[in-house]
Amino acid sequence: MLRVAIVGASGYIGGELLRLLHGHPRVTVVAATSDRLAGRRVDGPHPNLRGLTDLCFIGHDALEGVDADVLFLAAPHRETMERMAGFLELAGTVIDLSGDFRLRDPEIYASYYGVPHRAPQLIPEFTTGLPEWHRDRLVTSDRIAVPGCMATAGILAVRPMADAGLIEGTVHVDARTGSSGSGVSGGPAAAHAERSGALRVFAPSRHRHEAEIAQATRHTVRMSATGVEAVRGVQVLCRATLAPGVGERDVRSAFRKAYADEPFVRVIAQRQGLYRLPEPKILTGSNFCDVGFAVSADDGTVLLIGALDNLVKGGAGGAVQCLNVRFGWPERTGLEFPGLHPN
Amino acid sequence: MLRVAIVGASGYIGGELLRLLHGHPRVTVVAATSDRLAGRRVDGPHPNLRGLTDLCFIGHDALEGVDADVLFLAAPHRETMERMAGFLELAGTVIDLSGDFRLRDPEIYASYYGVPHRAPQLIPEFTTGLPEWHRDRLVTSDRIAVPGCMATAGILAVRPMADAGLIEGTVHVDARTGSSGSGVSGGPAAAHAERSGALRVFAPSRHRHEAEIAQATRHTVRMSATGVEAVRGVQVLCRATLAPGVGERDVRSAFRKAYADEPFVRVIAQRQGLYRLPEPKILTGSNFCDVGFAVSADDGTVLLIGALDNLVKGGAGGAVQCLNVRFGWPERTGLEFPGLHPN
Amino acid sequence: MLRVAIVGASGYIGGELLRLLHGHPRVTVVAATSDRLAGRRVDGPHPNLRGLTDLCFIGHDALEGVDADVLFLAAPHRETMERMAGFLELAGTVIDLSGDFRLRDPEIYASYYGVPHRAPQLIPEFTTGLPEWHRDRLVTSDRIAVPGCMATAGILAVRPMADAGLIEGTVHVDARTGSSGSGVSGGPAAAHAERSGALRVFAPSRHRHEAEIAQATRHTVRMSATGVEAVRGVQVLCRATLAPGVGERDVRSAFRKAYADEPFVRVIAQRQGLYRLPEPKILTGSNFCDVGFAVSADDGTVLLIGALDNLVKGGAGGAVQCLNVRFGWPERTGLEFPGLHPN
Amino acid sequence: MLRVAIVGASGYIGGELLRLLHGHPRVTVVAATSDRLAGRRVDGPHPNLRGLTDLCFIGHDALEGVDADVLFLAAPHRETMERMAGFLELAGTVIDLSGDFRLRDPEIYASYYGVPHRAPQLIPEFTTGLPEWHRDRLVTSDRIAVPGCMATAGILAVRPMADAGLIEGTVHVDARTGSSGSGVSGGPAAAHAERSGALRVFAPSRHRHEAEIAQATRHTVRMSATGVEAVRGVQVLCRATLAPGVGERDVRSAFRKAYADEPFVRVIAQRQGLYRLPEPKILTGSNFCDVGFAVSADDGTVLLIGALDNLVKGGAGGAVQCLNVRFGWPERTGLEFPGLHPN
Structure with missing residues (x-):
């Protein structure tokens, strides 16, 4: 042990x-x-x-x-x-x-x-603690820096497109987060009567996780962060301009290629259904990061969406996943809980 | 002015x-x-x-x-x-x-x-600041003590039955309250991540408002108080034993008699419908206290229910109502907001 | 009458x-x-x-x-x-x-x-039922079309900047809405167990209110709409590029000029505080639309924010306000409720 | 397999x-x-x-x-x-x-x-599918009837006291439940805008689970059931009269004896702390049923509390636990998820 x-x-x-x-x-x-x-x-x-x-x-x-x-x-x-x-x-x-x-x-x-x-x-x-993009280095790394919760969701949502050259220009990120992200000592801002039902734009710009997404995707990123009514959960909506000629088929293909063998990333982009795009409420307690996309053909933009539990895949679970990679264990070890529905 | x-x-x-x-x-x-x-x-x-x-x-x-x-x-x-x-x-x-x-x-x-x-x-x-039962004295009183939020709901739910001699013995009260009842400085117990979704039995017995209900109804009262997921709102469920021979008709009659002319008490006891019994969610911001009942014919008990907004009828609104009574103004003055649905 | x-x-x-x-x-x-x-x-x-x-x-x-x-x-x-x-x-x-x-x-x-x-x-x-921009025509209009809830918030947030020529290019709108916007017959998608805690991107693009904002501001608008955990309430985050040389002072000035005498629009853009930017939770039941902004000096963008109660200012309240304008009554008549805090 | x-x-x-x-x-x-x-x-x-x-x-x-x-x-x-x-x-x-x-x-x-x-x-x-009280028979039973969600919480909270003869007379149960208990086809009553924030007394008396608790404890049970703001979770507050001479020590001893070796029942009755009594919010997804008590020495009553996830220990999890018992597997097999905090 x-x-x-x-x-x-x-x-x-x-x-x-x-x-x-x-x-x-x-x-x-x-x-x-x-x-x-x-x-x-x-x-x-x-x-x-x-x-x-x-x-x-x-x-x-x-x-x-x-x-x-x-x-x-x-x-x-x-x-x-x-x-x-x-x-x-x-x-x-x-x-x-x-x-x-x-x-x-x-x-x-x-x-x-x-x-x-x-x-x-x-x-x-330090190696970035995101196995999806740094698995090879993590196998031998003894100093690992796990990314921020919104950064993890943003990087996993945007990077397949960025790496494949399918998007251009600035990426606009609208990030939403539950109250547990503020930690146990939130002070008056965290009081239930104030925080309950909030749509609090606590960082209209310059949130720290913005810099991590920019670093990983090599795109300029403009992010706002809003505290929403939830204890756990992060969701990012990232709007980007498609490179000329890029269509939905290319986008889907890039996501499939990036995550086909990933144990903790699911590509969710369905035509219909209540959960046709990523949503954190069914990820509570789980190490999944769901990513998805919606292409606006008429104006050549794409909405890239990521969702996760900020304390699991966006924190402790991501760290345990790195541990598993580092020590050569099956990557799902200790991280099997799939999340709950309804929840 | x-x-x-x-x-x-x-x-x-x-x-x-x-x-x-x-x-x-x-x-x-x-x-x-x-x-x-x-x-x-x-x-x-x-x-x-x-x-x-x-x-x-x-x-x-x-x-x-x-x-x-x-x-x-x-x-x-x-x-x-x-x-x-x-x-x-x-x-x-x-x-x-x-x-x-x-x-x-x-x-x-x-x-x-x-x-x-x-x-x-x-x-x-001091005169008790509950116009429904002390209006005559309030007209001339210059020292007024407004009852507690759960006490107001409990007294308005139970007293018509108690005063008419329709119930006997101990009254068991299950009180539920939103987070605003703890005030602005709730400390760690009030943090959203802890308080959200709570069913916190913060007072299994001996809550202070218990003593007020007992004082007003002259019955022994045993009350537990639970913090529920809400910012505003109090609901009390009070179970009592009916006196021999008392039936639903007597109960309804007692409530009607007590509150027929009251501007802020509505008797809600319908056979069906989503809101057939009192519920605080449609009372937010309003000075109404809804009261209702459900008779269990087979075992001779009755459930008496009261609901209100703890900061309005259970606090500031009740106080303004007393002000109106004291100065001879129409009792609804400044208290006309009816509450919202849906909410 | x-x-x-x-x-x-x-x-x-x-x-x-x-x-x-x-x-x-x-x-x-x-x-x-x-x-x-x-x-x-x-x-x-x-x-x-x-x-x-x-x-x-x-x-x-x-x-x-x-x-x-x-x-x-x-x-x-x-x-x-x-x-x-x-x-x-x-x-x-x-x-x-x-x-x-x-x-x-x-x-x-x-x-x-x-x-x-x-x-x-x-x-x-038909005249657009938005007194803030069409008051003169509404005074004599007998056919009035009240704008959509998200459209009202978006137009009130963006139009002062657009009319003054302070922004350029596409406006990206991230809209959030409570469940009451779906009406009383929401079907399975509206079931509490599914809708509770949702961050449901029900319209990643082409939401109908997008067209209204574009029509009113004469900018290209790209909007996504997300259902969030709330019954009432709409909030829009609109990111736009500032015209060359435009700074925070110009933005504040444009908002002040547009809304100085408006009875139902408050400009909320403070440096600190829990409610320093517009948030719908304190607007429930009220006819206010709060609008605000946050300038990102380093990259020349501005986040324009609007918040309102979708059933009041974004619906029935806006309609009553038009009625008041049309018949020459004081515009606040029947719409005085200021909203609640905490809530 | x-x-x-x-x-x-x-x-x-x-x-x-x-x-x-x-x-x-x-x-x-x-x-x-x-x-x-x-x-x-x-x-x-x-x-x-x-x-x-x-x-x-x-x-x-x-x-x-x-x-x-x-x-x-x-x-x-x-x-x-x-x-x-x-x-x-x-x-x-x-x-x-x-x-x-x-x-x-x-x-x-x-x-x-x-x-x-x-x-x-x-x-x-049929054998009752509650291993805590019927394990011996379940080992050989091929027809198993799993109890209702509120019944499971109520029986586990009350039965140690009842079996030991520590309580007398009628047990008053106040049950609270989340919306998932109504199933996937809840209809208009389940719509988010109506069900959100509810304190809906949907069964003031004669709820079906009342009969199960009475059957298991051999006491008369009077239960009301309230729908509260939650998707999952059941909590029961059961007030009973202590038999003469019974004190807190006896109560604690009865609970300890009943559940000392149980894998899925925890006795939670602490003097202080946010979670000093059972609460379902930290049990979501878990097969635990937490039970606890609070003795009112001055009037000889006791509040017995049970909490669980209605879809797990109060449903599917309880059923899987029976499966494990029936086939002689370790009882925790497949049921290891401990629940989340914060949540």
């Missing part, structure tokens, strides 16, 4: 890591850190784990005494880059879920995060 | 008072206090008021300089009883929305609120 | 007309038609009206015997154009809420509605 | 059976019937199964040609009892999810279902 430790395990991503790794037959969680809850049971903040584990949190300082093969980092950005050098000494493999090592260019990082990068020399060591 | 001041105007009840009094043709709001937001516009925390008013909050200390005929108190309990003597000097009429002057017996207060009452000598001066 | 009849009064728009007109001091509703519910009380399908009215539906055939000054049409499209000639003989003023007389060009109508227009000769007689 | 067929597989319970059995290592689904959808893929009405199976529905008539070891029946009541004799000839083991064989007494059946039982001679052949 591989020995795994989770840093920042009291948050929502940490909780999902605990849930998924508990059901993973090849690993055992040897430590879960939280300064705030050190000594308390992990099933306190994560009540879905009651009856499954007796694990308790340890403080961050106690991490040094832990013998772990893999470290999952679910700590805040900024803090992560400042402590990364130390983390890398603690375990052979580090899988980071913060935003700090996703962007390859420290200046773009500074522009989107508002602070200079504190460990730019470490950035090149 | 009557001059009105609101103490504790940054909360949800305070916001509803501002909304209702803004649309009231006989009053003008001369002051709204909030220590935290002193100097800021009231349409900051109450964005539905944008474009309607330029009023700004004042600090509590500035209240002394305000010339008001009526004081609405939307301050926390404990603080209210400690400061009540001072409030009574500031205006001729005081309408209190806290829990401090609702219970007539200071010992019951101490038992339910966990602290001794600090101003027991003032309790007898 | 003006005598008003409502055709198609059992639907959601019909119910809102009944609610608003009941509270309107200058009109009396003399008839409400529904073939399906003829002879039944209007407060059956519209339970929020219980206690306010004893009106019953009449069949469509009985309409001929009704003496009405104004006819509100809330009937389906197609049926409306086929019967319009007859409707125009029944009352001096006709206010139509269907889609049939909104588009000036019958060919565009045919393209978006999939059927040829059956009464193209009547189209020029 | 055991060969399994599902009758009535296009409904929500049928979909959950498909989901759970797809992930079950010991069985293969050889047929899924639906007259309406015969020949169509099962992942049409069950979109969460896309990518997992290519199975298509067959018509009911084609069932005779199917070679199955086990038949799951997810057909409507009435129809089920009329066809049961035929079903029993098709497979060695029949697991029925309808209401027709749950009640032992045909007269009670007739009283609650409004029709006489058509196959009373078959009732004694």
Whole structure:
């Protein structure tokens, strides 16, 4: 059994890591850190784990005494880059879920995060934790940076078209997200009476995940992000201009080619039916990212759509998928839950 | 125009008072206090008021300089009883929305609120702010204590039966409430990701409003309170044993008699239809309390149901209704909004 | 009192007309038609009206015997154009809420509605029922076509910029709508278990309201429409390219100029706060359309946002506002409800 | 591999059976019937199964040609009892999810279902499909009747107290349920705009599951059932009078004793915390039934609470658990999903 430790395990991503790794037959969680809850049971903040584990949190300082093969980092950005050098000494493999090592260019990082990068020399060591596009490198990578939730949906929706040269110009992304993306300490903005039923355009532009989609697709991306009524779930609507002569058949073919053998990407673009395009509500708890498209023949644009559970494929599940790739296990291991309908 | 001041105007009840009094043709709001937001516009925390008013909050200390005929108190309990003597000097009429002057017996207060009452000598001066049962006294009363939201629904549902001697023994109340009842500072328990979709039995017994229903109906009351998925809205299901020989006709008659001329109580007990029994979702924003019943002939019990908007009929609207009664205005003044369907 | 009849009064728009007109001091509703519910009380399908009215539906055939000054049409499209000639003989003023007389060009109508227009000769007689842009003509118009819900939000959000020449090129609109927009007979697609929590891209392109926004703004419009978790409410996010040299100050100025004296349009574009941009949740039941903007200085685009209640400002309320304009009454008459917070 | 067929597989319970059995290592689904959808893929009405199976529905008539070891029946009541004799000839083991064989007494059946039982001679052949109380008989039973969703929650919450003689008299049950309990063809009552945010007391008394709880606990049960805002989830609040001298310690002990070794029942009765009592929102998709209690020492009553996912532990999951028991497999097989938090 591989020995795994989770840093920042009291948050929502940490909780999902605990849930998924508990059901993973090849690993055992040897430590879960939280300064705030050190000594308390992990099933306190994560009540879905009651009856499954007796694990308790340890403080961050106690991490040094832990013998772990893999470290999952679910700590805040900024803090992560400042402590990364130390983390890398603690375990052979580090899988980071913060935003700090996703962007390859420290200046773009500074522009989107508002602070200079504190460990730019470490950035090149990290591989993007998106098996669909980086599987070959992930097999041997011991520093993995899992993309953001909206970035994952956006990249998986847009990149087949971008890589095949089927679209041109700026991609306009309308991203929607549930409340769990704000984490456990959302403050007054997260209060139910305010957040319930919201259509809150919390980032009309310059959301950080925009930079990740641009980096991966090599297109200019303009993204707005809206908080919608949901706890989990991300959906992105990406409108792009088709290259001359490109039609629906080309689009479908590009998607099929890109994802034919992918275990966690389904191409959903049907002519009719309630769920003819990707929708996150049936993906809750699942590691699927559904992607789809709708071509507007009359004006030569295409709407590319991606949907996922931000805490699973857009977070903890994506990280576990990387773990499976890294250690040569079947990629679906521990990630078999298909999602629910109705839900 | 009557001059009105609101103490504790940054909360949800305070916001509803501002909304209702803004649309009231006989009053003008001369002051709204909030220590935290002193100097800021009231349409900051109450964005539905944008474009309607330029009023700004004042600090509590500035209240002394305000010339008001009526004081609405939307301050926390404990603080209210400690400061009540001072409030009574500031205006001729005081309408209190806290829990401090609702219970007539200071010992019951101490038992339910966990602290001794600090101003027991003032309790007898207060009239219960429920026009349906205390209209005669309210006409001349200058100290009014508006009942709690669940208490209002429970009293209006149960009292016609209790007063007519149609029920016997303990009344079991199952109360459900939306998230706005917790106020603006709900803390982690109020976070959307936790509160969304909840069926949280936050008070399996001994909820404070239980004591108010018992006081008004003179029956033993056992109440549980559950937070449900809603921002506004209270519904109570009250099961009682019918007195010997009592049938559906008697029940209906008692309700009709009690509420035939009431402007804000509708008796809803139909044989069929989606809304055949009271439901808060169509009462949002309205001052109606819908009450209804379902008799179980085979076992001699009756289910008495009440529904209302906790911030309106169960709070600010009830208080404005008392104001109308006290000053001899048509009781519906400023309270005409009927509620929405669908909603 | 003006005598008003409502055709198609059992639907959601019909119910809102009944609610608003009941509270309107200058009109009396003399008839409400529904073939399906003829002879039944209007407060059956519209339970929020219980206690306010004893009106019953009449069949469509009985309409001929009704003496009405104004006819509100809330009937389906197609049926409306086929019967319009007859409707125009029944009352001096006709206010139509269907889609049939909104588009000036019958060919565009045919393209978006999939059927040829059956009464193209009547189209020029109709004035667009949007007082913000057509008030002068509405004062004397007796044939009024109220725009679609998403169209109203889109036009009010985009037109100040378009008219002032501040934007260029295609406008990309991402529209979101609640479930009440589908009407009372939504079928399986409307079932709660399927529709709840949905992010259903039901029209990735070619939504009919797209054509209305294009007609009003004279820009090419590309719109997608998504059903979101809400009963009421529409929000549109419209991204456009700023003309050279245009900055935030110009944008704000254009909005201020367009709407400074408008009773039902508020410009919401603040630097911070939970409700710094337009959001429909605080507009439920209100006739406000909130519009706002966010300029992306770095890439010269602007996000124009509109929000409203689809059954009020985007339907029945807009129609009543037109009535007020037509008959020279204060425009807010019967439309004073400001909306709720929290909600 | 055991060969399994599902009758009535296009409904929500049928979909959950498909989901759970797809992930079950010991069985293969050889047929899924639906007259309406015969020949169509099962992942049409069950979109969460896309990518997992290519199975298509067959018509009911084609069932005779199917070679199955086990038949799951997810057909409507009435129809089920009329066809049961035929079903029993098709497979060695029949697991029925309808209401027709749950009640032992045909007269009670007739009283609650409004029709006489058509196959009373078959009732004694069925074992109640609740392993927690009937495991010994289920090991050898080939006719299994899975209890209703609210009945399962109610029985698991009340029976430990009833069997130990710790409560007396009538048990008052307040049951709450999500919209999926009404099935796929809910009609107008199920429309999102009507059902959203509902607190619909659809059965103030005489709900059919009441009879099941009474049968299992041998207490008189008075139950009301309310539809709440949720797709999945059932919660029951059961208030009972404690027998003389019974205190919290006895209650806790009875629960611990009853469920210490149960794989799918967790006793949740904590002093504090957001999830200190059972709540269905963290059980979505899981086969857990959480049960808990709150003793009111001052008046000698106890609130017994049960929560579950109506389509899993209250339906398809309970049925699969019975399958595991019947065939001697580890009881958790195929039912490992623990539920999600936040959700």
